[in-house]
Every structure is written in C-alpha cells, then in structure tokens.
Amino acid sequence: MNRLKGMNRTTRKNYITYLVVIAAYVILEVLMRGGGLKAATKGMLVPICAYIVMALSLNLTVGIMGELSLGHAGFMSVGAFCGTATTMCLVNAIPSGGLRLCLGIIVGTIAAALVGFLIGIPVLRLRGDYLAIVTLAFGEIIKSIVGNVYMGVDGGRLKFSMFTNELNLSPNGRIIIEGAMGIRSIPRIATFTAGFILIMISLIVIFHMVGSRAGRAIMAIRDNYIAAESIGIPAFKYKITAFTISAAMAGAAGALFGNNYSSLIASKFNIDTSILVLVFVVLGGQGNMLGSIIAAAALTILPEALRGFADYRMLMYAIILIAVMLVSNNAKVKDILKNLAEKRAAKAMKGGAAHE
Amino acid sequence: MSNVVLKCKDLGIVFGGLAAVNDFDIEVHEKEIAGLIGPNGAGKTTVFNLLTKVYEPTSGEIFLNGESTAKKTTVQLSKAGIARTFQNIRLFNRLTVAENVMTAMNQSMRYSLFEAVLRLPRYWKEEKEARAKALELLSIFDMQGMADVSAGSLPYGAQRRLEIVRALATEPSLLLLDEPAAGMNPAETAELMENIGRIRDRFGIAILLIEHDMSLVMGICDQITGLNFGQVIARGTPEQIQSNPVVIEAYLGKHKEG
Numbered sequence: 001m002n003r004l005k006g007m008n009r010t011t012r013k014n015y016i017t018y019l020v021v022i023a024a025y026v027i028l029e030v031l032m033r034g035g036g037l038k039a040a041t042k043g044m045l046v047p048i049c050a051y052i053v054m055a056l057s058l059n060l061t062v063g064i065m066g067e068l069s070l071g072h073a074g075f076m077s078v079g080a081f082c083g084t085a086t087t088m089c090l091v092n093a094i095p096s097g098g099l100r101l102c103l104g105i106i107v108g109t110i111a112a113a114l115v116g117f118l119i120g121i122p123v124l125r126l127r128g129d130y131l132a133i134v135t136l137a138f139g140e141i142i143k144s145i146v147g148n149v150y151m152g153v154d155g156g157r158l159k160f161s162m163f164t165n166e167l168n169l170s171p172n173g174r175i176i177i178e179g180a181m182g183i184r185s186i187p188r189i190a191t192f193t194a195g196f197i198l199i200m201i202s203l204i205v206i207f208h209m210v211g212s213r214a215g216r217a218i219m220a221i222r223d224n225y226i227a228a229e230s231i232g233i234p235a236f237k238y239k240i241t242a243f244t245i246s247a248a249m250a251g252a253a254g255a256l257f258g259n260n261y262s263s264l265i266a267s268k269f270n271i272d273t274s275i276l277v278l279v280f281v282v283l284g285g286q287g288n289m290l291g292s293i294i295a296a297a298a299l300t301i302l303p304e305a306l307r308g309f310a311d312y313r314m315l316m317y318a319i320i321l322i323a324v325m326l327v328s329n330n331a332k333v334k335d336i337l338k339n340l341a342e343k344r345a346a347k348a349m350k351g352g353a354a355h356e
Numbered sequence: 357m358s359n360v361v362l363k364c365k366d367l368g369i370v371f372g373g374l375a376a377v378n379d380f381d382i383e384v385h386e387k388e389i390a391g392l393i394g395p396n397g398a399g400k401t402t403v404f405n406l407l408t409k410v411y412e413p414t415s416g417e418i419f420l421n422g423e424s425t426a427k428k429t430t431v432q433l434s435k436a437g438i439a440r441t442f443q444n445i446r447l448f449n450r451l452t453v454a455e456n457v458m459t460a461m462n463q464s465m466r467y468s469l470f471e472a473v474l475r476l477p478r479y480w481k482e483e484k485e486a487r488a489k490a491l492e493l494l495s496i497f498d499m500q501g502m503a504d505v506s507a508g509s510l511p512y513g514a515q516r517r518l519e520i521v522r523a524l525a526t527e528p529s530l531l532l533l534d535e536p537a538a539g540m541n542p543a544e545t546a547e548l549m550e551n552i553g554r555i556r557d558r559f560g561i562a563i564l565l566i567e568h569d570m571s572l573v574m575g576i577c578d579q580i581t582g583l584n585f586g587q588v589i590a591r592g593t594p595e596q597i598q599s600n601p602v603v604i605e606a607y608l609g610k611h612k613e614g
Contacts, residue, residue: 008504205473212472212479213486216459220448227446230408231460231526232434241469 014207017290021203025196032192040304048300049195050076050257055280055292056202057249062278063287064210065242066222067124068132070274071139075112075250076257077146077269083108083255084183084264088176089153097189101259105198108255109248115142116247120240127225139274147266151177182265183258190260198256199293202249206289209245218242283324358386360422361437361530361562362407367416368586369406376402377586380416384530384562384579389552391573392566393597394583395606400566401443403583404532407564408440409433421529435463439528441519443535443566449508453499453518456507457490460525493521496558497551513544517551524555531555533565537572545569549576574598582606 028045031037054076061069087104094100119138126134150161154173161167169175177183209215217238220228228235258264280299284291302320306313327333360383367380377399384390392400405411407418409430418425420436428436439460448456465486467478494500497517502510507518516536523531536552537545553576556563567573573580574594582590582597584606590597597603 208473208475209469212469212483213458213462213465213467214469214472216451216455217462219451220456220459223448223450224446226410227442227448227522228459229430230434230440230442230446231522232431232463233459234431 010211013290014203014211017203017207017293018200020290021196021199021293025192028192044300044304045192046190046195046260047257048297049192049199050253050260051277051280051300052293052296053195053198053202053253053256054250054277055284055296056199056206056289057246057253058277059281059284059287059289059292060206060242060246060249062281063285064206064215064222065218065239065246067127067239067243068129068135068278069243069246070132070136070271070278071119071142072135072246072250072277073269073271073273074139074142075116075247076254076273077142077266078115079108079112079251079254080258080264080269081146081149081177081183081254081266082111083251084186084258085151085176086255087189087259088183088186089158091187097187098191098194101189101191101194101256104259105194105252105255108258109252112251112254113244113248116250117240117244120243120247124236124239124243136271136274139269139271143266143270146269147180147182149177150175150179180266182263184263186259186262186264188260188262190256190258195256198252202252203289205245205249209242214238214241279321283321283328358388360384361386361388361420362564363419364407365417365419367403367406367413367418369402369411370414375586377406377583380406380583380586380588382564382581384564386529386562387556387560388578389556389563389565389576391577391580391594392564392583393568393570393573393580393603394589398583399586400583401534402586404440404534404566407433407532408438434526434528437527437529438532439523439526439530440532441516441523441534441536443538445512445515445519447507447510447515447518447522449506451507452504453494453507453510454487454490454503456518456522457493457525458486460522461486461489464527490525493524494518496524496555497521513540516540517548520555524559529561531561531563533563533567535566535568537567537569545572548572552576 028037032042054072058069058072061067083104086107087100090100090103094103123131123134123138148163150165150167152159152167152169152173152175154169159167159169165179167173167175210219217228217233220233221235221238225235280296281292283299284293284295303313303317306316309316362382362384364380364382368378369376380403382390392403394400402411406413409425409428420433420438423436425433425436448459451459465482467476467482471479491500491503494503497520499514499517499521502514507515510518516538520533520536533552537548540548549572552563552565555561565577577594580592580594580597581588582600582603589606590600590603592600
C-alpha cells in the first residue's frame with residue numbers, strides 16, 4: 001500500500017485498472033469452473049471481452065487523440081473476417097484451437113492496422129466534425145466491401161471474387177466467405193482466457209504508450225495543435241500512429257468476436273455497433289480506461305439482465321442509459337466526487353510532508 | 357562581433373490586398389535581446405508567425421544561423437532552433453507541468469514506441485534524464501514544486517513562465533517571446549525581466565521579444581525595432597527609440613507641449 005502511495009496518480013490508476021481486470025477474470029473463471037454461471041452468462045463472456053477491447057481502442061482515438069471516429073465497427077469487421085477466415089482455413093493444418101485463435105487474432109490485427117493506416121492518411125488531415133463524418137463514411141464503405149467478398153480454399157490455394165460468386169471451386173474446395181451470407185459453421189474457438197489476455201495486452205499498450213514521448217506528443221496535439229507544432233511535434237505522424245494502433249486493437253477485438261459465433265455477417269458491423277462502442281467510451285469517461293471497461297461490460301450485460309421486461313426491454317435500456325448519463329454529469333454529483341478527491345489528495349500531501 | 361542568429365530581409369505578407377507586414381528587416385545576434393514594439397495591430401505577432409512559418413511569407417527572406425528557412429516547416433524550424441511563446445497562452449492543459457516541458461524534448465529523445473511499450477532500458481534511461489532536465493529548467497522560475505500539477509490549473513503568471521520553460525526545452529538558438537509580461541503585476545514583471553536576462557546569459561541565445569510594457573523593453577533590450585501599420589518606423593538602442601519623435605507619436609501618443 002505504501003508503494004501505491006509513492007507512485008504518481010497516473011501510475012496508481014493504471015495499476016488499479018490492471019488489478020480490477022485480473023480480479024474480475026479470476027472470480028469469473030472460478031465461478032465458471034465451479035458451475036456457478038448460467039449458460040447464458042457464460043456465452044456473454046467473450047463478446048464482453050471483445051467489446052471491452054473495442055471500447056479501449058476507441059478511447060485511444062477519442063480520449064487520448066481527441067478525435068471522434070464513427071467508423072470503428074469497420075475495423076472490427078476487417079479483423080473479424082480476416083481473423084475468422086484465417087482460423088477456418090487452418091482447421092486441418094493446425095489442430096490446436098488455441099494456436100489457431102492466436103494466429104487468427106494476429107492476422108485480424110495486422111489487417112485492421114493496415115486498413116486503419118490507409119484510411120488514416122486522408123482522414124487525419126481533417127479535424128473535428130469533418131473527421132467524424134468521414135470516418136462514418138469509411139465505416140459504411142468497409143461494411144459494403146466486406147459484404148461482397150467471396151473467398152474459398154481449393155487444393156491449398158486461396159480464391160477470391162467480388163460481388164458474385166465466381167470462385168469455380170472444385171468438388172474438394174471449401175467456400176469460406178460467401179458475400180452477404182458471410183462466414184458459416186465457424187468452430188467457435190474463442191475463449192474467455194483469450195479475451196482476458198487481449199484486454200491486458202490492450203491496456204499495457206495504451207498505458208505504456210500514454211506514458212511515453214509518443215503519448216505525450218499525441219495528447220499535446222489534442223490539447224493545442226499550434227503549440228505542439230511550434231515545439232517540433234510532427235502532428236500527422238503521431239496521429240496516424242495512434243489511429244493505426246487503435247484500428248489494430250479493434251481488429252483484434254473483431255477476430256476474437258468472430259471466432260465466438262457459429263456464423264458471421266458483414267451487416268453486424270454497422271453504424272449501430274460504432275455508436276454502441278462510442279456510448280461505452282462516453283459513459284466511461286474519455287481517456288478513462290477503467291471507465292470504458294466497466295461501461296462496456298455493464299452495457300453488454302444490461303439488455304440480457306432486462307429480459308424480464310420482455311417487449312419493454314430496449315425502452316428500459318434507454319431509460320437507464322439516460323439516467324446514468326444525467327446522474328454522472330450532474331453538477332452536484334461532480335462536486336461531491338471532486339471534494340472527495342481533494343480531501344484524499346490533501347491527506348496524501350499531509351502524509352508526504354510528514355515523511356520528509 | 358558575435359554571430360548573427362536571425363536575419364530578415366524585406367520580409368512581408370499580404371492578406372487579401374492588405375500588407376500586414378511590409379519590408380521588415382532585422383538582425384539579432386547571439387546573446388542579444390531585441391525588442392519589437394508598436395501599437396495594437398502593428399503586425400508584431402504576424403512577424404512571429406512569419407518567422408515560425410505559421411504563415412508563409414509572400415516576400416522576403418529569413419536566415420537562421422546563416423541558413424535560409426524558405427523551405428522549412430514549423431516543425432522543422434523548431435529543430436533548426438526557433439522556439440516561441442504565445443500572446444494568448446497555449447499550454448497542453450491536460451498534461452502536467454513536467455510533461456509539458458518533457459513534450460518539448462521529444463525531438464532530442466531517441467527511444468521508439470516499441471521500446472516504450474515493452475519498457476526497455478533505453479525508455480527508462482531517457483525518461484529519467486528528460487524528467488531531471490525538465491525539473492532543472494523549471495527551477496529557473498522556481499517552479500519545480502509544481503511539476504506534477506496539471507498545466508491548466510496553474511495561475512496565470514505561472515502559465516506564462518511555463519511557456520518560456522517549454523520553449524527553452526527545445527534547446528533553441530533563437531527564442532521568440534510574445535508579450536511575456538502581459539497581465540503580470542509590476543513586481544512579477546520586474547522578476548521576469550531579471551529572469552529573461554539570466555536566460556540569455558545562461559543559454560547564450562538570441563531573444564526577440566514583443567512587449568507592450570515599455571519599462572520592460574527599455575530595461576533589458578539591447579536594440580529595439582518599432583513597427584506601425586506593418587512598416588518599420590524606427591530602429592536603435594532603447595535611448596534612441598525613447599527619444600524618437602516618430603515612435604512617440606505612433607506608439608506613446610502625440611507629445612503635448614507643456
């Protein structure tokens with residue numbers, strides 16, 4: 001505890017975030033092994049992990065870089081399709097599900113990073129509202145492209161076609177991606193442990209980046225673009241770095257997500273998904289990673305928890321969301337929280353002074 | 357004669373037919389403090405924006421340490437040795453004071469993002485050095501105690517001083533100060549004057565400063581250039597400027613007999 005006090009505020013907050021994630025993983029894993037989890041809850045663990053990674057990824061763009069991206073589901077889609085297609089192709093070559101999943105996530109991550117980089121080149125020349133609108137457009141473009149891809153394996157070779165199925169597979173060939181029908185009969189090899197590892201890696205990457213010269217540069221550009229350039233920070237270079245990493249994480253989340261369901265279609269990754277992830281980030285607090293994690297988990301569970309309301313489920317969901325937003329942005333609540341934090345800081349200062 | 361750090365020749369910019377700055381010439385030497393004075397709208401800040409390429413000059417040339425800056429961008433000019441502060445303070449408000457200064461050392465740091473994510477030895481070494489250097493620079497203004505406070509929460513005067521420290525952290529050969537004493541009380545201004553002189557002596561750099569506070573300009577400047585309507589109207593030592601009738605008329609108001 002004393003060591004925790006000695007660290008600066010950011011470091012302490014990072015460690016608390018790691019601890020919360022690890023504790024949640026251990027508790028859920030123990031419950032799962034002991035049979036204390038319902039099948040429905042168990043089935044939600046991997047999607048929750050995927051959405052948490054998505055929220056972290058978008059929080060990097062929105063909270064740290066300070067730009068609004070409305071097309072994040074697009075990167076998730078690229079990761080999901082590339083990652084799942086990879087694991088499907090390797091079904092016979094690699095029997096180990098864990099290894100296959102790992103490869104699938106790596107391929108999904110790289111593919112989404114590449115797409116993020118390419119989209120970032122034109123998009124990051126814009127700022128604010130304009131950037132947001134253009135990312136929305138790119139998200140829809142990705143959805144349309146992915147929904148029109150046909151891919152198959154035939155005698156160890158990959159075959160592709162666009163818009164119509166012209167793969168001409170031999171009888172031994174296997175179709176993997178079938179346009180708007182997407183990918184079917186996926187082996188579902190994603191695991192909760194893989195999700196947990198992915199969250200931890202994402203957190204480490206984000207925290208370590210924020211605590212480095214690259215992170216400072218990115219936040220400096222966010223806080224004051226002109227001043228950042230005046231001290232020699234090449235804004236575009238740092239923004240595209242952050243955006244590519246953010247896209248890569250969304251790709252990893254997608255690959256995990258895709259490998260968790262028996263079928264996958266491109267229209268799942270539409271603007272609704274992008275907005276849902278944005279809601280996680282805004283609710284959890286921009287730049288606040290622990291907040292994103294909690295918001296993503298809570299809002300993914302909420303619709304399931306509200307099943308009792310039957311037809312009024314989504315209405316209740318909306319009401320709860322509005323209530324939480326209002327309460328967390330209430331001036332009085334904010335004052336109370338601020339006073340609490342100040343009291344703690346004053347106490348810590350007193351303690352620090354006494355030590356000297 | 358010491359080295360010429362900054363030399364401008366016939367520098368000018370036209371905004372839609374209006375010559376905001378016209379035929380601006382100046383020479384600033386190493387270890388020299390030059391003042392730029394003039395009434396509101398005279399084009400003083402525009403000169404700074406031209407020097408740092410926030411605006412592209414429409415005519416004239418700028419030489420920094422003998423090299424033309426024609427093809428350089430704002431970012432490259434920082435590397436080449438120009439640092440500045442802003443009239444309307446521009447700090448990285450959500451970063452801490454120390455982080456503001458460390459951000460300015462970015463171009464002299466070498467570790468990659470990969471090394472940062474894996475926290476390899478070079479990351480720790482350079483971060484430790486950068487922080488130590490930031491604290492040392494902050495000590496010029498006795499600000500090392502505020503290192504971990506967020507910059508946006510600093511009092512006004514401290515924000516102005518932090519901007520100067522941040523500019524110094526880029527290791528410039530030319531420091532441009534845009535109204536460093538704006539909004540400060542006389543005691544703070546006097547202290548700032550002393551510190552600007554000390555910065556010049558310690559770092560051996562050239563300083564060009566814009567100032568409204570005449571006592572500050574007269575007290576520490578080696579040479580002064582007066583601007584009005586984008587034109588140089590006078591040039592000389594503080595004494596010469598003080599007694600120059602054109603400056604008195606343009607800047608201090610028309611002299612009344614009696």
